Amino acid sequence: MTKLFERRLAPADSPLAVAGTTTLALFAAMAVAAIFFRYYGVSPIQAYFGLFHEPFATLHGFGYALVRAAPLALVALGTIVSWRSGFYYLGFEGCFVMGAAAAGWLSLSTAPGARLGPLPFALFLPLAVLFSWTVGGLWAGLVAFVRVRLGGNEVLISLMSNYVARLFLQYLVSGPLRAPGSQPETTLLPRGTWLPFLFPGTRGHAGILVAVVAALFVWATLQKLPLGYELIVTGFNPAAARYAGIEVGRRMMLAGFFAGGLGALAGMAEALGSQHRLMDGISGNMGFVGIIVALLSRLNPLATVPVALVYGGMAVGADAMQRRASIPSSITFILESLAILLVLASDILRFYRLNFSVLGRFKWRVSRSQDPA
Amino acid sequence: MKLTLEMKNIVKRFPGVLANDHVSLTIQAGEIHALVGENGAGKSTLMQILYGFHAMDSGEIFVDSRPVHLSSPKDAIALGIGMVHQEFMLVQTFSVVENIVLGLSEGAGMLDLPRAASRMRDLSDRYGLALDPFAKVGALPTGVQQRVEILKLLYRDASLLILDEPTAVLTPGEKDRLFAVLNELRQGGHSIVIVTHKLNEIMELANRVTVMRDGRALGTKSVRSTSQQELAQLMIGRDVRLHAVKLGSRFGEPILRVEELCVADDADVEKVHGVSLQVRAGEIFGIAGVDGNGQSELAEAILHLRKMRSGRIFLAGTDATQMSVAERRAKGISYVPANRRQMGSVTEMTVADNAVLGLQRRYTRGLFRSVRDARHSAHRLAERFGIRGAGIDSPAGKLSGGNLQKLIVGREITCGASVLVVEQPTRGLDVGAVESVWKELLLARQEGKAVLLISTEMEELLNLADRIAVLFDGRIVGVFDAPFRSVDQIGLLMAGIAPSGLSTRLASQENRT
Numbered sequence: 077m078t079k080l081f082e083r084r085l086a087p088a089d090s091p092l093a094v095a096g097t098t099t100l101a102l103f104a105a106m107a108v109a110a111i112f113f114r115y116y117g118v119s120p121i122q123a124y125f126g127l128f129h130e131p132f133a134t135l136h137g138f139g140y141a142l143v144r145a146a147p148l149a150l151v152a153l154g155t156i157v158s159w160r161s162g163f164y165y166l167g168f169e170g171c172f173v174m175g176a177a178a179a180g181w182l183s184l185s186t187a188p189g190a191r192l193g194p195l196p197f198a199l200f201l202p203l204a205v206l207f208s209w210t211v212g213g214l215w216a217g218l219v220a221f222v223r224v225r226l227g228g229n230e231v232l233i234s235l236m237s238n239y240v241a242r243l244f245l246q247y248l249v250s251g252p253l254r255a256p257g258s259q260p261e262t263t264l265l266p267r268g269t270w271l272p273f274l275f276p277g278t279r280g281h282a283g284i285l286v287a288v289v290a291a292l293f294v295w296a297t298l299q300k301l302p303l304g305y306e307l308i309v310t311g312f313n314p315a316a317a318r319y320a321g322i323e324v325g326r327r328m329m330l331a332g333f334f335a336g337g338l339g340a341l342a343g344m345a346e347a348l349g350s351q352h353r354l355m356d357g358i359s360g361n362m363g364f365v366g367i368i369v370a371l372l373s374r375l376n377p378l379a380t381v382p383v384a385l386v387y388g389g390m391a392v393g394a395d396a397m398q399r400r401a402s403i404p405s406s407i408t409f410i411l412e413s414l415a416i417l418l419v420l421a422s423d424i425l426r427f428y429r430l431n432f433s434v435l436g437r438f439k440w441r442v443s444r445s446q447d448p449a
Numbered sequence: 450m451k452l453t454l455e456m457k458n459i460v461k462r463f464p465g466v467l468a469n470d471h472v473s474l475t476i477q478a479g480e481i482h483a484l485v486g487e488n489g490a491g492k493s494t495l496m497q498i499l500y501g502f503h504a505m506d507s508g509e510i511f512v513d514s515r516p517v518h519l520s521s522p523k524d525a526i527a528l529g530i531g532m533v534h535q536e537f538m539l540v541q542t543f544s545v546v547e548n549i550v551l552g553l554s555e556g557a558g559m560l561d562l563p564r565a566a567s568r569m570r571d572l573s574d575r576y577g578l579a580l581d582p583f584a585k586v587g588a589l590p591t592g593v594q595q596r597v598e599i600l601k602l603l604y605r606d607a608s609l610l611i612l613d614e615p616t617a618v619l620t621p622g623e624k625d626r627l628f629a630v631l632n633e634l635r636q637g638g639h640s641i642v643i644v645t646h647k648l649n650e651i652m653e654l655a656n657r658v659t660v661m662r663d664g665r666a667l668g669t670k671s672v673r674s675t676s677q678q679e680l681a682q683l684m685i686g687r688d689v690r691l692h693a694v695k696l697g698s699r700f701g702e703p704i705l706r707v708e709e710l711c712v713a714d715d716a717d718v719e720k721v722h723g724v725s726l727q728v729r730a731g732e733i734f735g736i737a738g739v740d741g742n743g744q745s746e747l748a749e750a751i752l753h754l755r756k757m758r759s760g761r762i763f764l765a766g767t768d769a770t771q772m773s774v775a776e777r778r779a780k781g782i783s784y785v786p787a788n789r790r791q792m793g794s795v796t797e798m799t800v801a802d803n804a805v806l807g808l809q810r811r812y813t814r815g816l817f818r819s820v821r822d823a824r825h826s827a828h829r830l831a832e833r834f835g836i837r838g839a840g841i842d843s844p845a846g847k848l849s850g851g852n853l854q855k856l857i858v859g860r861e862i863t864c865g866a867s868v869l870v871v872e873q874p875t876r877g878l879d880v881g882a883v884e885s886v887w888k889e890l891l892l893a894r895q896e897g898k899a900v901l902l903i904s905t906e907m908e909e910l911l912n913l914a915d916r917i918a919v920l921f922d923g924r925i926v927g928v929f930d931a932p933f934r935s936v937d938q939i940g941l942l943m944a945g946i947a948p949s950g951l952s953t954r955l956a957s958q959e960n961r962t
Contacts, residue, residue, distance in 0.1 A: 300817045302809045308798070309806065315792045318754055319784070320807035321775030 080431055087426035094374065094426070101422035105414035112407050123403060127411075130396035131389030137396065139278025143350050144388025145381065146283030147172065147342035151366020152373060152380040153287075153294045154216075154338035160298065160375055161331035162311035163220055167234030168339040169363030170241030174215045175208035175340025176347040177245050180262060180354040182207050183269040183347070184253065200269050204344060205286075212340020213333040215241065220332025224325040238363070246356045253354060261355035271349035283345030287381055290338060294377040297334075307331055339363065372419055387412070451478035451638045452513060452529050452608040454499075459508035461494055468494040469505070470664040476609065481631060481641045483651040483672075486661035486684055486879075492644045495661070496611050499642075500532040501525040531602030532611040537594050541587035545569070545580055545597050549604050572603050576633045592623030596630065609640045616650060620739045621905065621943075628654050646684070646879045648677040649908075660684055684880060693887045693912040696895060700915070701730030702766075704899040705751070705782070705868045710760035712743070712750040719758065720746040722923040728868065728899040733890065735914030736903040739943055743923035744903045745787060748872045751901070752784045753777055764868060778807060783866035785858050787873040787903075789850060793857040796846030800836075801827040803845040803856060808864055830859040835885060851882030858886055862893050869893055872903045887913060911936065919943055 087093075110120035130137035151168045158165040182204050185191040195203070219237060222228040250260035271281040298304035310317040310327045317324050342362060351358055369387055373379035394408030454476040461469040468491045476482050486492050497503045499510070501519035510517050512528050519525050522532075539548050546566045555565070566582035573580045578596045586594060595615065602610055612631075616624045631641055631654065643655065651658050652672060659669040660683040667683050705728040712721040720743040728734040738744060749755035751762060753774045761770045764780045772780065786792040794803045801820070804827035805812045812822045827841040834855040839847040848856065858874060871890065875883040890913055894900055904910050910917050911933055919927045919942040927942045929935060 302813055302818050305802070305805075305809045305818055309795050309809075312797045313791070313795045315788075316795045316806065318774060319752075319786060319792045320809065321773070321778045322809075323773070323775075 082429045082431055084427050084429055087423065088429075089426065097422040097425045098419055100425065101418035102415055105411060105418045108414055109407065109411040112410060113403070116403050116407070118401055118403055123397065123401070126397045126401060127390060127393035127408065129393070131392040135275060136278055137389075137392055139273075139275060139280030140392040141385055141389035142274070142280035142284045144391055145384040146281075146287045146345045146349065147362045148366045148369045148388055149284075149287040149380045149384035150290055150338050150342035150345065151363055152370035152384060153290050153377055154335040154342075155367045155370035156373070156375045156377050156380070157294055157298070157307070157338065158216070158331050158335035159370070160311045161307040161328055162314065163223065163328050163331045163335070164231050165216055165219065165234050165332060165335050166231055166367070167216055167219060167237045167241075167336075167363075168342070168366055169238040169359050169361070170234070171212040171216055171336045171339025172343035172346070172359040172363045173238075173241040173245045174336075175212040175343030176354060176358050177248055177343070178208040178211040178340065179204045179344035180265060180347045181248075181253065183265040184262060186269055187266045194266070194268060197268060197272075201271075204269070204348065205341065208340040208344040209337035212343070213337035216336025216339065217329055217333040220329040223332075224328050242356075242359075245354065245358070249354050249356055255353075259355070262353045265348065265352050269348060270352055271345065279350065281345075281349035283349040284381070286341060286345055287384070290341060291377050291381050294334075294338070298377065303330075339366075342366065368416055372416065452640055453478050454530070454609055454640065455509075455511040455514075456495070456499065457509045457511070459495060459498060459510075460506045461491075461498060461503060462506050463494075467664050469498070469508075471508075472661070472664070472666045474659055474666060475669070476640050476642060477657075478608075478640055479635055479638045480656040481635055481643060481654055483655035483658040484642055484644045484661065485646055485648070485651060485658060485680060490661040490684075491664040492661050493613065496532065496613060496642065496644055499525065499530060500611060501530075526602075526605050526607060529606060529608040530611070531605060531607030531609070533595065533598040533602065533613065533615065535614045537598050539586045539594060539597060542585065544583045544585055545589075545600075546582035548586055548597060549582075549601050553605070569600065569604060572600060576603065576630055576637065578630060590623070592619050592626060595619070595623075595627065599630065599634075603634075608638070609642070610634065611642045611644070613644045615643060616645070616647060620741060622739060624650075648680050648880075651680065652677060693884075693891060695891055695913070698731040698894055698915070700732050701897060703727040703729050704765050705870075705901060706763035707751065708761045708763070710747070710750060710762070711758040712746040712755060713758055714746055720923050721750065723760070724920070724923070724925055726901075726918060726925065728901050730867070730899050731894055731897045732915045733894050733900040733902050733913050735910040735917040736901065736920050737905075737907065737910050737917050737939060737943055738920035739905065742920050744872065744905075744920060746923075747920070748784065748786070748870050748901075748903055751870055752782065775810075778866070781865070781867040783807070783861040783864055783869055785854075785861050785869070785871040785874055787876065789853050789857060790846070794845050794853060797844055799843060800831075800839060800841040800845050800848065800856065803827075804830055804841070804860055806860065808860075830856060830863065833863075834859040834889065851878045854878060855882065855885060858889055862889055862898075867898055869898050869900045870903070871900060873905065874902070875904075875906065875909060883909075907936070907939070 106124060113120040113123040131141040132138060151172065154168055154171065186193065186195045186200060188194060215237070219230050219234045222233055223230040249262055253262045254260060255263040271283055274280045274282060298308060306317065306322045306327055309320060310322060310324050314324045343359065346358060347354060369380060369384045373383045390408055390412060394405040397403050397408070398405040456472065456474045459469050459472045472491065472495055474495065484492050484496070494503060498505045499519070501522045501524045504520065510519060517528055525531070540551065543551070546562055546569055549569055550560070550565045555561070569580070569582050578600055580593070580596060580600060586597060589597070599610065615627060619627060634641060645651065655672050657669055657671050658675065658680065660667045660680060662684060707724060707726050710721055710724045711719060714720045724747060726734065736744060746755060750757045753772065761768060763769060764777065764782055767780065769777050769780055790796055795806065801824045805823045809818065812819050812826070824841055830836060831841060836848065836852045836855050838849055838852045845853060845856065854874065861869060874886050874890065878886065890900060890902065902910065902914060915931050917929045917933060917939060918925045919939055921942060927939070929939060933939065
């Protein structure tokens with residue numbers, strides 16, 4: 077007999093199936109979170125309206141959403157490059173910090189009277205991208221080197237290296253780069269080195285464009301270049317990769333260099349686009365949240381920017397909600413966590429087939445039984 | 450102890466496939482019953498139903514004429530039915546006896562290993578299993594691990610043993626050992642079902658044989674009243690030549706030359722000691738030998754998948770000793786590894802992606818990969834080699850062993866290499882797939898490629914090779930020219946026994962090599 081839910085041998089993996097189950101999971105998360113809103117005496121509908129209205133229906137809020145999304149998307153892209161190459165790097169907090177430090181230092185060097193002197197932005201930006209990419213790339217590449225040549229465990233080493241990077245920035249902002257004053261932070265970066273704002277009157281800056289370009293770059297590399305094919309083969313099956321003439325160690329180190337570079341761009345975008353100075357804790361955990369964005373994007377580079385936008389937007393909406401309706405923004409953290417859990421768990425749904433014919437039969441039976449004649 | 454089993458009109462449907470179509474099977478007490486059929490004929494499904502792993506859609510099962518209901522492997526073992534899977538279910542870090550008692554609840558919550566070990570020893574002695582209860586399973590060779598699996602079932606009082614492709618992972622010596630154990634068990638009244646597609650083994654071991662094709666049982670025969678040819682015809686429904694047709698070939702210059710090669714394994718133990726050989730264009734050079742005598746190390750060193758300790762390798766006259774894998778491939782060598790799923794393919798990627806594995810830098814247009822060319826190549830391979838079971842855009846892991854192997858062999862043959870290193874090309878394949886792989890290897894030879902064929906199947910080497918070298922303990926101990934009249938001598942050399950009077954002839958042949 078056909079069952080309503082029939083188990084599939086392989087998961088349905090069409091884009092429609094993935095999008096459908098993901099949407100379902102998001103709605104389920106929202107339904108559960110609604111209970112918490114009720115608890116605070118707020119109508120869930122109003123709460124959700126508030127949550128999404130601010131970031132996605134006001135220009136001001138959207139600008140903030142873009143600010144949050146850019147570094148998240150960049151870290152997510154770094155995650156995708158390294159994880160798909162079989163290099164399970166978790167050191168994006170460190171890359172973020174190193175990238176921010178590199179960009180900030182370069183920016184400060186262009187202040188009038190500083191080492192380099194003022195540079196035109198068109199020259200400064202490529203320099204900044206190149207410099208922070210290289211610094212972050214080497215930072216992560218070092219971990220890859222230890223893994224490949226010495227057999228170290230990249231998960232542990234990369235997690236630990238986050239602390240080193242963080243302490244390094246702490247040293248910079250409380251020592252050599254410290255601005256005169258009480259706070260351990262640098263002076264405001266020279267205005268000429270800020271990433272341009274996209275819409276007048278909002279905080280949205282060009283970092284999101286960097287993220288979009290990076291997403292296309294990563295997508296093209298992985299999907300379109302022989303190099304990307306080699307990275308993916310390395311990630312799935314190193315023995316087969318060696319067999320195919322691929323230098324597994326070199327590919328993995330390259331993946332580390334890419335991942336670190338992308339993570340560093342996230343730090344650069346935050347420093348040059350949003351904070352406009354360096355301070356301790358500049359990363360604000362984005363090096364980890366970005367990994368979540370990568371997971372929610374199912375390691376698909378093109379999905380990172382939209383997912384980061386939704387994720388960043390929800391954070392903005394949560395702040396707005398807290399200001400307006402004094403609902404603790406921690407509820408949105410609960411909502412976000414639920415969303416992550418359920419989206420990742422929703423994979424199981426793709427293993428089932430819904431037989432609508434069963435519903436049809438049910439109706440038929442009902443109508444028969446209602447027919448006394 | 451004795452148990453008869455009847456399965457009647459078993460039907461099992463998977464989405465899109467009728468795996469078992471009214472299959473009936475009777476197993477008598479104390480018989481070895483072979484269940485044969487090509488990959489996908491429904492043998493495994495039937496056995497998994499019997500083992501309680503799958504629920505059948507309809508049909509009946511009787512044990513000693515009583516109807517039984519099997520809804521889990523637990524039910525099956527309670528009725529005395531146990532199964533040894535192709536992949537062993539053993540905890541590698543546990544000792545043999547710990548694996549044996551794992552999952553049992555003997556005694557009052559206390560683990561009495563010495564008692565279990567003594568019972569285990571009794572069983573082991575009775576059936577000639579020769580197992581040490583306190584040996585770590587991870588350190589045991591495959592054949593011994595398989596005996597641990599069998600003992601696990603005997604310890605649970607199983608009287609019907611199902612063995613799924615038991616010899617696929619065994620060396621010839623281990624195979625003989627297993628057959629001896631199975632004979633002991635039969636004498637002790639156990640019933641045994643062997644799922645296999647190696648016909649010679651059936652003739653050697655079984656009492657009766659049931660042939661399956663396309664989900665149906667085509668009938669049960671006594672082994673005495675049938676022949677390999679008849680079984681093969683039943684299995685695949687068309688005539689099979691178990692003997693390949695080999696045309697004459699003109700041998701050209703040596704294209705692959707290996708000189709004094711020494712190679713160590715992962716544990717840094719030297720496995721190949723000074724092997725020299727030459728393979729000429731248009732020649733299939735066979736390497737015979739029992740598994741584990743250095744074959745894999747030899748092949749991997751020729752491809753540079755493994756570092757060599759010393760020696761030199763020449764490809765088409767050029768010294769390739771210092772070349773990387775990619776450089777050697779570019780120089781015109783390709784390789785069909787023994788391990789299809791772990792090395793020869795990336796099972797998570799599509800068939801089309803796998804069709805260009807190793808050729809990824811060649812299937813490009815400008816800077817970019819050409820997915821169209823890759824798919825085109827996959828189409829060509831699927832057509833020419835008859836690869837069925839999954840579309841070119843579905844994961845290669847969905848292909849059965851035989852179809853995956855055809856994909857790999859096809860890719861390596863058609864990539865334009867002049868030297869082909871082939872390792873165990875037909876291991877675990879059904880008759881139809883073996884035939885088509887053989888045909889392609891002979892075709893490659895006809896085209897003037899130099900083929901180094903490493904195989905543990907004598908039948909394969911005798912059918913295909915122009916010369917056979919016997920590899921024993923990492924050394925070539927004899928080289929024979931086709932036609933091979935001295936099969937017995939090859940066998941003795943494989944077993945490490947030097948036939949008297951052969952040494953002088955050997956020396957002269959080795960000089961010629």
